Amino acid sequence: MVPQSxxxxxxxxxxxxxxxxxxxxxxxxDPETHFVQRPQDQVLDDTDRYGVEVGLQLAExxxxxxxxxxxxxxxxxxxxxxxxxxxxxxxxxVNDPALRGSGALVTAKVLAAVLRKEQPDLxxxxxxxxxxxxxxxxQQLAELLGLPSLTFARKVTQGDGxxxxxxxxxxxxxxxxxxxxxxxxxxxxVVEPRYPTFKGIMAAKxxxxxxxxxxxxxxxxxxxxxxxxxxxIAGVRAAPERGAGRKVVDEGEAYLEIVRLLEQVKxx
Amino acid sequence: MQTWVFAEEIDGAPTSLSxxxxxKARTFGGDLAAVYLGAGSEAAFATxxxxxxxxxxxxxxxxxxxxxxxxxxxAGLIAEHHPDxxxxxxxxxxxxxxxxxxxxxxxxxxxxxxxxRAAEGRVTVINEILGGSTLVETAYQGAGPWIALVRxxxxxxxxxxxxxxxxxxxxxxVMTHSKxxxxxxxxxx
Numbered sequence: 298m299v300p301q302s303x304x305x306x307x308x309x310x311x312x313x314x315x316x317x318x319x320x321x322x323x324x325x326x327d328p329e330t331h332f333v334q335r336p337q338d339q340v341l342d343d344t345d346r347y348g349v350e351v352g353l354q355l356a357e358x359x360x361x362x363x364x365x366x367x368x369x370x371x372x373x374x375x376x377x378x379x380x381x382x383x384x385x386x387x388x389x390x391v392n393d394p395a396l397r398g399s400g401a402l403v404t405a406k407v408l409a410a411v412l413r414k415e416q417p418d419l420x421x422x423x424x425x426x427x428x429x430x431x432x433x434x435x436q437q438l439a440e441l442l443g444l445p446s447l448t449f450a451r452k453v454t455q456g457d458g459x460x461x462x463x464x465x466x467x468x469x470x471x472x473x474x475x476x477x478x479x480x481x482x483x484x485x486x487v488v489e490p491r492y493p494t495f496k497g498i499m500a501a502k503x504x505x506x507x508x509x510x511x512x513x514x515x516x517x518x519x520x521x522x523x524x525x526x527x528x529x530i531a532g533v534r535a536a537p538e539r540g541a542g543r544k545v546v547d548e549g550e551a552y553l554e555i556v557r558l559l560e561q562v563k564x565x
Numbered sequence: 566m567q568t569w570v571f572a573e574e575i576d577g578a579p580t581s582l583s584x585x586x587x588x589k590a591r592t593f594g595g596d597l598a599a600v601y602l603g604a605g606s607e608a609a610f611a612t613x614x615x616x617x618x619x620x621x622x623x624x625x626x627x628x629x630x631x632x633x634x635x636x637x638x639x640a641g642l643i644a645e646h647h648p649d650x651x652x653x654x655x656x657x658x659x660x661x662x663x664x665x666x667x668x669x670x671x672x673x674x675x676x677x678x679x680x681x682r683a684a685e686g687r688v689t690v691i692n693e694i695l696g697g698s699t700l701v702e703t704a705y706q707g708a709g710p711w712i713a714l715v716r717x718x719x720x721x722x723x724x725x726x727x728x729x730x731x732x733x734x735x736x737x738x739v740m741t742h743s744k745x746x747x748x749x750x751x752x753x754x
Contacts (some may be wrong), residue, residue, distance in 0.1 A: 324695055326699075331701065400673050400674075401664075401667075401674055401676070402671070402672075430676070431674065431676040431677070432655070432660050432664075432677075432714070433660055433663060433667060433714070434664070436632070436661050436663070436664025436665050437664045437665070437667055437668040437674075439664075440636065440664070440665040440667075440668035441668045443742050444742055445740075445746035446630075446632065446633070446665075446743075446746075447630075447746065448660075449657050461749075466658075466752060467573075467575050468575060469752060469753050470752065470753055471748050471753070472748055473630060473748050474746075474748075474749055475743070475747075479746070526673060526706075527673045527705060528706055529703065529704050530701060530702070530703050530704075531702045531703060531704045532701075532702040533702070534700050534702075535698065535699060536693060536697055536700050
């Protein structure tokens, strides 16, 4: 991506989103590959609703546009249409069976290939997906595109061609700003996502959805999927069952038992 | 086996998570170093030494957000010293640096580790999925260095004998794309 300064008007925004199996239904793993089985009906990852909302608010404030960018099995595109119904203008979904088994870095490379073509002023992503939750794709994306990254935003504002955030830290937050182009990762709760209107739901049915393959983006089979991810699942097993709870009757010194237990699990 | 552990300074000391990772990495044998991001002090370096680090690469952050520069500096150190495994915590700055480093050196990150096994040149990472009901063991393939993100409280932080690690100052490069990515206000609790 060629960094160019931006005045803050007509902001071209890309929001990275993901469709996931409905979290209200039990996830199942493919017994052979150990990958999560993905049904045709998938929903927009709840963490991405916040990124879409931030993108829409910034686009509305600047007269800009929002493009959804995703790498996922398309299914019936239910999750993507949820985001389009919120108000996003179009979507680019990299939908390719050859991408199955891709790790976080391959995912970032695929998204970067789309974003190099889209040339947005601002890229927005959630901090991590609900099903994969590696939590490093936004940072990998920023590095691949040569962009500054404003991460873990709990509040976002813009003005004078800059984006300013409150970035969560281990001890509270810090205010950080950057000129554009830039990448922003937002935490859940950064804004209140809007519910799609009936008009929005109807409009989403006809909004453009491009579905390039990895090859269309110039990525070879060796660079993607399990082959390109430099990792292999060596085994899957049930986690040890947790023991039953223990009742402690407070006769005035139960706090000592609490301290002992906290020390035992290395919390203090 | 050469293992490096990323240690961010919080309130003048290495994070407890970094000490947990050092304690675990000590069990792998071989060389163990810390990559310390912060102002640094004799006490902080001594703490890292007591937890097993024989060498500390000391990165001092400047006015800009440090992740991009720290990743670039680490990539240079990796090219010079060839570590096998780098451990970061599941924490804000750790994730920023690990993600950028991964893309910069084109090596994968395995995240949310609750255990790590290293034996006979093979490293595997164990993480929990499906609400903690299932454990997945994943092995790195191909050449290192390998990068892992470790969850807090996966290992106990246990100090060993006191020792003074060699401290190697490392200058952070100026990243053109991030030079105006900075904090105009002091941090708040």
